[in-house]
Amino acid sequence: MGRNRTFDEDDVVAQSAAIFLRQGYEGTSIDDLLAATGLHRGSLYKAFASKRGLFLATLRRTSADAATGRDDAAVDLLLVALLELAPRDPEVRALCGGALAHLTHAEAAALVGQRLLTRAHLSDQ
Amino acid sequence: MGRNRTFDEDDVVAQSAAIFLRQGYEGTSIDDLLAATGLHRGSLYKAFASKRGLFLATLRRTSADAATGRDDAAVDLLLVALLELAPRDPEVRALCGGALAHLTHAEAAALVGQRLLTRAHLSDQ
C-alpha cells in the first residue's frame, strides 16, 4: 500500500558515506548530501529523520568492515565518528566501540592513527 | 602610537585552543570564540584576520608540545587539525608534519590513535 520508493536506501547510504568520510560531519551540509544522492529534502528526512540519523545509518553499514584493515573508507568514516561525534554522542560511541571490539587497544590505536596520518597526506602507507 | 591592546594575545590563543580541541574546527563558531575569550568581533578579526588565522595561531602555539606525549591538549588540537584541516590545507598539514617530525610513522600513529580513542571515551589510558 502507498507509493513505492524511487531510490535504493543502500545506494543513498553508500553515497552519503562517501561525502561524510571526505568532508567530515560538521563540514557536510544537507545540500551536499542531496546533491550526492539525488534525493529531495523531504525524502531524505522521511527516510532518515535527521542528518545525524543518516550518519548513523552510514556508520552502521560500514563499522563491521573498519577493523579488517582492508577498507580505508570504513576507517575514514570511523575517524570522523570518533573525533566529531563520539565524545558527545553515546550511540555513536557504542558503534565505534563495537567496530574495534575484537582488537587490542594498541592495535586499534595503530589502525586509526595510521589511517589518520595517511588521510592527512602525512604518510603514504 | 595609537591605543593599547586591552587583551593578552597569548591568553586569547590559549582560550581559543581550549574551545577548538573540544568542539572541533567546524563545530566551533566565531560566537563561541568571542564568548570564551571576551573579545569583540572586530578585535578578533583585527588580531587574527579569520577563523582559520586564529586556529593556525593555536596550532603554532601547541604543536611543539604535541609529540612529547605529556600534553593531551596539544595532541587533541593536532587531531582536530589532522582530521578537519590537513587534508585540504597545506599550511596546516605542514604544521602537523612538523609537530610529529622527530617520531617514526609508527610512533606518531600510536600517539594520535591512542589519544583519539581516549578522547572518544573508548579508552581510559
Add this chain to the structure above:
DNA sequence: ATCGTTCTTGACTGATCGGTCATCTATCTG
C-alpha cells in the same frame, strides 16, 4: 472509481554562519 496510505517535490522558516565596517575612544607626536 474512490479511498487511504505512502512517497515526492520544493518552497519556506527562523536561526546561525563567517566576515565587514562605520563610529568611537585611547594613546602617541609635535
Add this chain to the structure above:
DNA sequence: CAGATAGATGACCGATCAGTCAAGAACGAT
C-alpha cells in the same frame, strides 16, 4: 592643544544552516 594612528565596539550583511510542511502523485485495496 591638534592631528595621526591603532584598538574597541557592536550593528549589520548576504549566505547558508538544519529542519518543516502543504500539495500532488503513485500505489494497493475495496
